[in-house]
Amino acid sequence: MIRAELNGEPGRSQTSLIYDRLRDDIVQGRFAPGSKLKIEELKARYDGGATPIREALSLLAADGLVERLEQRGFRVAEASAREFEELLAIRCWAEERALRLSIKHGGNDWEEGIVLARYRLAHSKRVPLEVSHSTHADWERNHKKFHMSLVSACGSTTLLRLCSQLYDENCRYRYIARLSDHERPDVYGEHEEIAEAVLARNADLAVKLIIAHYTRTGDLLRKSLPAYLKGSVIKSASESRDSYGPQANILSAVGTRKRSRPKLIRVTPKPRNRRAARE
Numbered sequence: 001m002i003r004a005e006l007n008g009e010p011g012r013s014q015t016s017l018i019y020d021r022l023r024d025d026i027v028q029g030r031f032a033p034g035s036k037l038k039i040e041e042l043k044a045r046y047d048g049g050a051t052p053i054r055e056a057l058s059l060l061a062a063d064g065l066v067e068r069l070e071q072r073g074f075r076v077a078e079a080s081a082r083e084f085e086e087l088l089a090i091r092c093w094a095e096e097r098a099l100r101l102s103i104k105h106g107g108n109d110w111e112e113g114i115v116l117a118r119y120r121l122a123h124s125k126r127v128p129l130e131v132s133h134s135t136h137a138d139w140e141r142n143h144k145k146f147h148m149s150l151v152s153a154c155g156s157t158t159l160l161r162l163c164s165q166l167y168d169e170n171c172r173y174r175y176i177a178r179l180s181d182h183e184r185p186d187v188y189g190e191h192e193e194i195a196e197a198v199l200a201r202n203a204d205l206a207v208k209l210i211i212a213h214y215t216r217t218g219d220l221l222r223k224s225l226p227a228y229l230k231g232s233v234i235k236s237a238s239e240s241r242d243s244y245g246p247q248a249n250i251l252s253a254v255g256t257r258k259r260s261r262p263k264l265i266r267v268t269p270k271p272r273n274r275r276a277a278r279e
Contacts, residue, residue: 018048019056024137026065026076027168029175033079033229037066063165065172081225084173088218091166095214096207098151098159103203106153111199117142117149118195122188140171146191150198150210174217177224190216 022042025031042053057074060066067077102110124139144167151163190213197206 013052014048015052015055015059018042018046018052019059021046022053022056023060023063023065023168026060027172027175028140029172031076033076033176035076037074037076039073064169079173079176079229081222081229084170084218084221084225087166087169087173088214091163091170092211092214094159094162094166095147095151095210098154098156098163099198099206099210100203101155101159102151102153103198103201103206105155110149110153113149113152114146114195114198117146118191121146121191144171146195150194150206170214173221173225177221177228 031037037057039050039053042048042057043050046053057066058068061068061074065077066074068074121139121142124142125135126139127135144164147167148160148164151160154160190209194206194209194213197209
């Protein structure tokens with residue numbers, strides 16, 4: 001069991017800290033799509049109270065990473081190839097709009113932010129998650145900061161929030177598909193080309209490069225997603241099966257569950273009259 005230290009960042013609420021850690025765990029595939037998120041288990045995992053955990057889950061539901069079940073709590077959002085296609089298309093549309101606005105209105109601070117984010121990403125070591133969680137997390141954090149820096153001058157908080165949400169949701173599919181680093185050996189070069197086009201304020205070229213960047217990843221995911229999505233469903237089902245016992249099957253458990261017999265109510269016929277009752 002992994003416990004998160006929630007007292008190491010002064011000034012932040014427990015809800016905010018749990019939200020960040022739970023979001024990272026969902027995005028990085030530690031919770032299978034469709035799996036139940038039980039409050040008691042999350043309390044033990046993140047060493048937090050029930051109230052901040054429920055608040056964090058509600059925030060993640062608004063982000064699309066968690067689904068609220070009526071009267072049944074929360075679960076990780078389901079995943080499908082169709083949803084991935086929709087997310088990719090919307091992300092390309094949203095970031096094209098945000099990128100063009102940023103190139104048009106961005107000032108010196110915006111350019112400096114891109115240069116800094118570009119530098120930090122280029123000097124971040126990318127290693128598999130299972131090799132070093134902290135090093136991998138640093139790269140992922142700098143990767144998102146780089147992409148968000150490109151569109152940060154769009155002037156719309158709503159559009160920025162959408163871009164951030166779509167990044168996380170698309171990133172979740174990258175982890176679900178187990179996309180490895182060697183499958184995108186030119187990713188750093190692509191980042192450099194995108195940054196150069198943006199800083200040169202060549203909007204058409206920047207948009208062309210960013211969409212090509214996302215499409216290449218999308219093409220790789222399309223090849224591997226079906227197998228891993230199937231694996232996620234099987235994993236989720238096996239977790240449900242375990243709740244009935246190690247030898248049980250979900251369908252057989254439901255089908256063979258004993259039904260309660262209806263209670264028999266003894267009815268005594270009423271006497272026809274009071275005289276008969278006395279007799």
